[in-house]
């Protein structure tokens with residue numbers, strides 16, 4: 001694969017502070033991107049601000065047609081794109097395909113539904129024949145999108161697509177670890193006819209992200225809770241809105257009447273997809289005592305059958321981790337757990353013969369909430385399983401976390417599972433599966449507690465990018481010629497209306 005080199009606007013040469021992008025499996029340099037200065041970021045936002053009104057004037061259907069043309073181009077180029085995505089992250093082919101499929105589906109959903117969601121709405125007024133009220137949805141202007149490395153395409157576009165449908169321009173600050181996929185996708189947008197200044201990329205590290213917050217009209221951030229908190233503070237100081245998709249420590253609850261094969265397979269898929277580097281990954285499992293031994297045995301059996309390597313194709317189950325920092329945290333969590341009495345039933349070490357950052361799918365038992373692996377985000381392929389007395393204890397432990405991103409419940413009694421799910425402190429919960437939100441674009445996900453603010457997906461994921469403007473018109477031909485509104489007639493009208501509302505509350 002050719003090395004992809006990007007340079008700053010107006011320059012053709014590499015600069016000393018350019019960021020090298022490396023393949024995590026081979027260590028080779030696969031590209032480089034410039035570090036945008038605060039001034040360059042400001043200039044990009046200004047260009048975006050100038051281009052936004054024309055983009056907004058296209059209307060939601062006009063914008064949708066260009067976005068769908070882009071999605072078709074990405075779909076047609078998926079073989080090349082998936083290879084690039086894998087070279088930046090070390091992920092498997094099926095995992096990279098999932099990113100492409102989810103984003104294609106997101107475009108399909110908003111193409112179909114955004115016109116309806118954004119349509120001006122007629123609202124009730126005090127006297128319906130006299131006053132006419134309409135609520136319009138207006139874009140904020142320039143959305144700044146700051147994104148992580150674990151799903152560099154999905155976690156970027158899932159927020160950028162609705163921002164564009166809503167009529168905003170977008171300036172993107174992708175992760176410094178994986179900027180090439182973002183660059184590839186945005187280059188295709190411009191080829192598809194989305195004006196160059198409507199979607200721009202500013203590459204760099206935290207400083208570039210900080211500069212974007214200083215200039216944009218709205219920030220959508222996906223990343224760690226620690227950085228998310230800093231961003232929330234700065235956005236509050238600037239009085240601009242933000243949505244924050246942050247870390248998680250997602251709990252899976254397996255009840256005595258669960259289909260154990262389904263539960264164990266879901267633990268594998270939900271916990272080990274992308275080598276566990278998933279914000280909504282299964283990070284801890286609570287199993288009712290009656291099925292604990294059988295569940296652990298099934299899960300152990302599956303983990304020992306997993307194929308982990310860097311090969312191409314859909315027969316590979318788990319790939320490499322992306323950063324040394326992540327592998328080191330996995331090792332630290334495992335060591336802490338073992339020191340406090342946990343047992344390792346499968347895995348428990350690096351797979352150095354596969355590559356420097358491969359880590360074996362690992363099953364831990366004998367765990368409790370004194371251990372880091374049960375309370376801090378691990379973000380790696382560790383599956384700690386804890387035996388619980390009953391569903392109440394599982395719920396209490398699941399909710400014993402500063403995080404509240406996602407979760408799952410397994411039971412053959414769907415009503416009971418949904419009742420448990422509704423008591424989980426999490427923005428989305430799957431029943432008899434994991435991460436099912438990704439198969440329900442019209443639903444949404446997002447964090448309770450320290451997992452974030454705002455929702456992604458569905459109408460809520462689009463409406464976060466608009467502010468409403470109410471326009472109320474007085475259509476009464478006979479004008480009130482008095483200096484005050486509360487005269488004899490209006491007070492009588494209000495008293496009658498008040499009484500009527502006791503009979504018909506929606507009047």
Ligand code: NAD
Nearest residue numbers: 147148149174175205206209210223224227245246247279
């Ligand atoms: P990170 O917070 O370190 O970085 C995220 C982005 O923020 C990067 O682009 C980075 O350059 C930028 N950044 C860093 N400091 C900044 C600052 N002070 N101001 C502005 N921008 C700054 O996160 P990461 O390591 O890239 O990603 C992993 C984390 O992201 C995990 O905690 C994971 O749970 C979380 N995540 C959450 C979701 C979700 O949807 N909730 C999805 C994926 C990842």
